[in-house]
Amino acid sequence: MNINKHISEINRNGFSIIENVFTKKECDQYIVKCEKVLQLLLSKKKINTISTEAQAIDNPFQYDDFFFKQVYFKKIDNLLKKLLDENYVLINSNLINRRKFNHPNIKTSLARTAEWHTDSRYLGGKRLGKGLSFIVYIALEDFSKENGATCYIPKTHLITKIPKRHGRYKHKILNLKKGNMIIFDSGLWHKGGEPTHKSRWSIFNYYGPWWMKPYYLFDKMLGEEKINSLNKNIKKMLHCYSTPPKSSWERISTIVTPDGEKY
Template sequence: MEQRTGLYHNTPYQHTPTIYDRIQIGKGTTILPGKKDPAVAHLIDHVLEHGYVILPNLFTPTEVSAANAELARLEALESSGPASQGGRNPFEGFQTKRIYALVDKSRVFDTFAINETVMKLNDYFLQPNFLMTSFHTVNIGPGSKAQEIHTDDGLIALPRPRPLMGIGTMVAIDDFTAENGATTLIPGSHLWDDERNPKREEMIPAIMPAGSMVYFLNTLWHSGGANTSQTWRRSMTVQYCQPWIRPYENFTVAMGWEDLDQVPQRLMRLMGFSTHDFMGYVDGRSPRAGVEMRKKRLIEWAFKEKEKGKMSKL
């Protein structure tokens, strides 16, 4: 019997789990459970019941110190993007600084995105080959108001109970306290149906020391907290999504960037050179602006390589 293989790969196609494997959690969320590693079974059970779990001291003081120093350096650079100097809308937070696309900024941050405990949790809640959908900082300044209460799948117009689309995490680079803007969440709200509306008084702060993480389903109601202290509160958010939340063809890579100005705007949007609210951004900007940023950097790199070549011949 002929064995089917994936495009340009020698591995067999994975059989997609059927709808009969799906389980419903309360009235709000359905999941296709994956491997339940015994090492994280108790954490999985906590997430199933409460919608989140705090992972204390997940990262070492050395890792946190290195991240803090690198973030301080990046915040001083114009190349870190416009949001690095302050939010541009109420959702970002006008007194909140964000540095997007951390994978493009420094290798210091890699360890925060691929932590073994988090990967094992994702192996249960998400399907194989899950993706990272967002990785950026959230630096909440003194005087910041509480963020709008939201779910991270709020842009996906599907009724509850709905399939779990992804996972959110917040990594504390500074201690999270009730006063300095710790992430607030409503335990158990991943179980709610569409008739239940969140209230601010139902929220609790995710109080945890630097180096810790709060891990939560993206059907959980949460928000950034108000910062009533006199200091900034640094953190990073790493968000993951199901492997099928992307198009079959990666048009933004397949399309030659030198020809973009010749492409009809409608077609550009269909190919993904566009955003849907916050979805699809490049370094906090539109994909089209991101291309121009990348082209500029490539030109600068080419000049540097040319100069290196000249120097090596002397």
């Protein structure tokens, strides 16, 4: 993989596509797992992120260890280290299907990604500069206008204004082939496309610098036993080596190595 090429494309356009990250067989295996977890959540009425127009499953590895494989991608590790730094971490991880879907337990049609937004951070009414954090999508099915593919506004990662949620902007459709990955600057203006009854499962990961807060407390979510069973790359992604100490008596540095030594 040509890392410098992808960095140049991200800096210039706000995104870069990496082809054939997953095989068709791997995508199909993922989709079976996605649908299985969705049915589990529906049966338990754990549906706070699931609507009739988008089914989002936060941190699916809490339900099935299979999904730990999406936490850390060796193929893009060096790219993310260059874009962020060596100690980059996972901020959030989702499975998302932007489709029309009805079920007796679903009571809302609202979709949290249906309006124009960024996934960056704001201070004083302005977005912080480009390159603060990055979104990684993997299309488990082809993305097109026919199945609610993501809409985006080119080069908006270069401006600091806040998009109007319901604004009418000239935009493009993010067409992706099954198994392809896209990495885009979290400051790029985007939203979910118009949903149809066609399926459009995707992996959606958010990566940032070690000092950025995760959306959830992964150690509390998974428990000590599960955390300790994970390999060091996944533990690093889940902030195990970048969580602040409770006091300076424990240690002074925030960042530690996998064996507990200070950087």
